[in-house]
Structure formats: structure tokens, C-alpha cells
Amino acid sequence: MKSMIDELWYGNVSPMDDTRNNTEEMKELMSYIARHQEELMATLTDEQKAIFEKFDDCWSEYASKAEKAIFSYAFKLGARLTLETLMN
Secondary structure, eight states: OOOHHHHHHOOOOOOOOOTTTHHHHHHHHHHHHHHHHHHHHHSSOOHHHHHHHHHHHHHHHHHHHHHHHHHHHHHHHHHHHHHHHHHH
């Protein structure tokens, strides 16, 4: 078995890119999002599209930062739980 630390170091593990845990409900929601965005874009003027794209870029950046913060918190929490378990 390969070391998880080595796998992280070499970039072989990327939690952000792992979509195996997406539920059917999440996949369905992504489909709805894509369809609604496509329908919305078809109704917007060029100026409105530019504004919407800026909004979408900002939202994506926010979501990425939030996911990173949640991952970091959860990782630290897991490490603390493991430490506490080993110490008792």
C-alpha cells in the first residue's frame, strides 16, 4: 500500500477533483444548474451576459475558497479525533 502522504506530495490525490462521492441528487442538481444557466444565457443581452459571467466567476472563486476552508477544518478535526483516540 502506498503512503497517503507520498500520494499527496506527488499530486496523485486531489480531493477537489474526486467526484466519486457525488450522490445522484447532486448529479441531478448539476444537470439542472447547467440547463437553467444555458436557458438564462439565451435570454440575456451581451451586457447582461458579461455581468452574469463576472457574477459566476466571483461565485466560483468564493465556493472554491469555502471548500478549501471546510476541507482544512475537517482535516484538522479528523486529526484531533485521531490523536485523542490514540491518547486515551
